[in-house]
Amino acid sequence: MDGDTQISIEVLTSLSQIAAEDWDACACPEDGRPRDPFTTYRFLNALEQSGSVGQGTGWQPRYLVARQGDLVIACAPMYAKGHSQGEYIFDHNWAHAYEKAGGHYYPKLQIAAPFTPATGRRFLTRPGHDTTGMSALIQGAVQIAADNELSSIHITFCTEDEAIAGERIGLMRRVSQQFHWINDGYADFDDFLGNLSSRKRKNIRKERARAQDFGGEIVSLTGDQIKPEHWDAFWHFYQDTGARKWGTPYLTRAFFDMAHQTMADDMLLCLALRDGRPVAGALNFIGADTLYGRYWGCIEDHPYLHFELCYYRAIDFAIAQGLSRVEAGAQGTHKLARGYMPVATHSLHWVGDAGFAKAIGEYLEAERNAIDEEIEVLTSYGPFKAAQVEEQE
Template structure:
């Protein structure tokens, strides 16, 4: 079988496909039990975005899910959207858009293969393992052809795996390197064991921050599964709105999203709440995969010293150590994470631009950007909080 033997189909809603069929491509590892590697590419997460109105008409994210079939069998899918802006992507191309439109072109709409509002690395070409190369090639060819046929400026596959980046680059797509800060579990038996790997000054700073945070006048509760009650989302919605208003002007997710994931994904979540006199005053929401804890949303209605660090970073490390998870991904940006044990790592994306001249200009830009990021990661890692021997072990 070759990519030419694969039929490509586009659907505008996940209601047009069975959950089991999508997940057979998105998370086949769950067939034998356990959590998916990536909770965000699952049917239930993407469906929650769609059902809640967080994506769709008026959001800038119009679903156009891509399906690949061979002899009637579904062998690959991709979460694809028509984008009318660059909001909620976290791989920034605003400068590309401005340059394209200043030159007389129309940058939007564009095609985006991504998990909306989710800067977490995972597979974007969701294919069955026994036909991986063929299905990946067919999906990429289908995406590019759809963009070209509809005279769209570009295609972007963001926060893909390194393996997908290599496959896409071999097919002529432009590859881009970005940077995040992740915590890596070096088989720590406890938080104190993690601290022991750090320099004395950084170790003392973290202990001081945790003491300050936990002196806010209340208690911190870590909830998962059935421990999460529907009313907890009322409090968390206030936190999320506050953060969304400050960062984006309007929160990306709707209130209904949290009600839906409460029903379908609460076993895949950790909700960390700081309560004072029984009233939640701050919270952080994490999703959990088979090997990784993903810090996603934070907010508060009261400001307390270091409480953000405690709920978002240190409690996440506690959970990862307790569950034996390999890493914590705490979201986009944030060099302040470095002092708290989160080291810089590369993330990857793929891009296709229809205009040849503009594509060549972007390719040159990406080469320079890639070199700068590699140097930045090297410098930041050297300035990391770990003892030198441990820095070398993490690299």
């Protein structure tokens, strides 16, 4: 429970400065599988120890920790950012306007799971310290930014509850949009298809048949089923996709080896094999109630194989494991026809300059209205049957 002992705030430059059990007591206090694998000590530590964040990456760890006496009551994955890459909530125009007006936008503070556009708690609190812990972290971050004359703080892909609470205490709330698949208690993939319109149902069946006719086999691996040679193959896929999308892949090769050592049970790797050789793959992370689609790549192009590995195999797994949803990552209106519906995602922002903050606040209000309208329109184009009338066969 929240107590009267004074709360202290500290900033750590490495996770080695805090015990894993203290961090995870806040990040994943639930029994069993963590609700969010991306804020666990083992995920963030793999990023740090592999060199995916740190010197030369533009992501300098500044982990925020709140203590009440000797007890860690809250923490947050915070980074000093020298650019706006790997965030998926775009503020490049803000940076351009701020610097055009004579300010220095970078460095800024980012509270996020790096390179991960997946919704989860960003203010990690020990049970019983939720309100006090979140408030202490926000106040601490703002004080650090103000003392160091930093332009801004950005808390990206936080939960809706955090966004509402943050807005109440003065942060600016931003709404974005993604496509998620929601499990309506389906018994299997055919049960899911039965809820789609006839045309969409037929189209997905054709896509799956074409994909599975690529000349090999598709396997879904997790835990001990994933072997080191699978990561060798997937690294080539990831490099190709990363080079085309971002210029340079965010993750290092060492990250996959370190994640394999500590997170194999938290990952689902779907591979397409031809003559036993992987030619395409999709990597997912498994949460307590959600499957998170993260990375895809290939060395051969085959029709619809991307949809099969990234979307349909994810649905298969979620149904089999009783998961409530699949988050398929950022962007992609093509997901709509495949049963992934538009949902709102949330972030919070603090800007030190009052005039600039006012302008951004006005922009965010207009943007929220536009996103709400976009979600409504996209939902109306979804693949599910109309309430009463099935399309003609």
